[in-house]
Amino acid sequence: MSIDEDLLRIARTAVFLQDHCSEDINTAARSLSYILSLARSSHHRGCGRIKDVGYAPFSRDREKIFEQIVKDLRRLLKSVNPRFRNNDALRTKVLSSITFTKHELDGIMAAIRQLRSLVMAERLPAYVPWVLRKIRRSSPWIHSSFKMKSWADLDSILSDDNKNGDVYMRLNQLISTVSSQLGIEADIVKMWIRFGAHLAPKDLYIAHAIQDVHTDKVARRVFSDDAHLEQLTGTGDLESKACRLAFTTFRDDWFETVEQYRYIVTPKISAWMRARVDYKV
Numbered sequence: 001m002s003i004d005e006d007l008l009r010i011a012r013t014a015v016f017l018q019d020h021c022s023e024d025i026n027t028a029a030r031s032l033s034y035i036l037s038l039a040r041s042s043h044h045r046g047c048g049r050i051k052d053v054g055y056a057p058f059s060r061d062r063e064k065i066f067e068q069i070v071k072d073l074r075r076l077l078k079s080v081n082p083r084f085r086n087n088d089a090l091r092t093k094v095l096s097s098i099t100f101t102k103h104e105l106d107g108i109m110a111a112i113r114q115l116r117s118l119v120m121a122e123r124l125p126a127y128v129p130w131v132l133r134k135i136r137r138s139s140p141w142i143h144s145s146f147k148m149k150s151w152a153d154l155d156s157i158l159s160d161d162n163k164n165g166d167v168y169m170r171l172n173q174l175i176s177t178v179s180s181q182l183g184i185e186a187d188i189v190k191m192w193i194r195f196g197a198h199l200a201p202k203d204l205y206i207a208h209a210i211q212d213v214h215t216d217k218v219a220r221r222v223f224s225d226d227a228h229l230e231q232l233t234g235t236g237d238l239e240s241k242a243c244r245l246a247f248t249t250f251r252d253d254w255f256e257t258v259e260q261y262r263y264i265v266t267p268k269i270s271a272w273m274r275a276r277v278d279y280k281v
Helices: 003-017 023-042 060-076 088-097 102-136 151-159 166-182 186-197 201-211 215-227 238-254 267-280
Strands: 255-258 263-265
Touching (some): 003 023, 003 060, 023 102, 102 186, 102 215, 166 186, 186 238, 201 215, 215 238, 238 267
């Protein structure tokens, strides 16, 4: 069975299980259906992309991870046969007979978390360059010895095993000072630096759209990502918190309102755009 066939069967199974009487199974099925649809439609290789928002297919490495998650889900759900869709009595009987062990349900939830992480990593790091720009333009950073260092250099310092070294301690103090000034957790700033050190071309979509003053593209992307923000960052781990704050900071800096076919930029961004357009002309 091909991965596309597996995906179709898992998707049908997830929809089928949404009517299960168990709240745990019902919740897992709904979450799986939602996140699998996002991964499959926007990032799985061979499927169509959502146009004009800059989504890219999974990298080869991430596609392999995705395929392994699909295999795990196929194994966990193999006993479920989504039948009798047109016969309510038989459908209810089949559903009531389906059970999962705690180990199996934990495995399904783990797969859902992995899928969320994969999709989040494809979409939300695109907002990190904006928040890093704010970090680099803060007064403490401008007047520090680290102002000219790349994010890769800074991440290397933070990743150094020698946590008692002078350079590490000075950088850590700087991050604490900037974090306090901006009202952000220091660990989130460190996570942004890590993202900044490993940005892929797909993560520069927003930055390029800003550079070219393509505000329509920026608004479409923000609207799309905002619609799925809760699902993608609901795990509450540090990476999710960092991605969520990068996104909400960008959204609130740029837009007073952003809807599917309408947006209003903030006065600050409006003035910046006029200056940029006038300059380009």
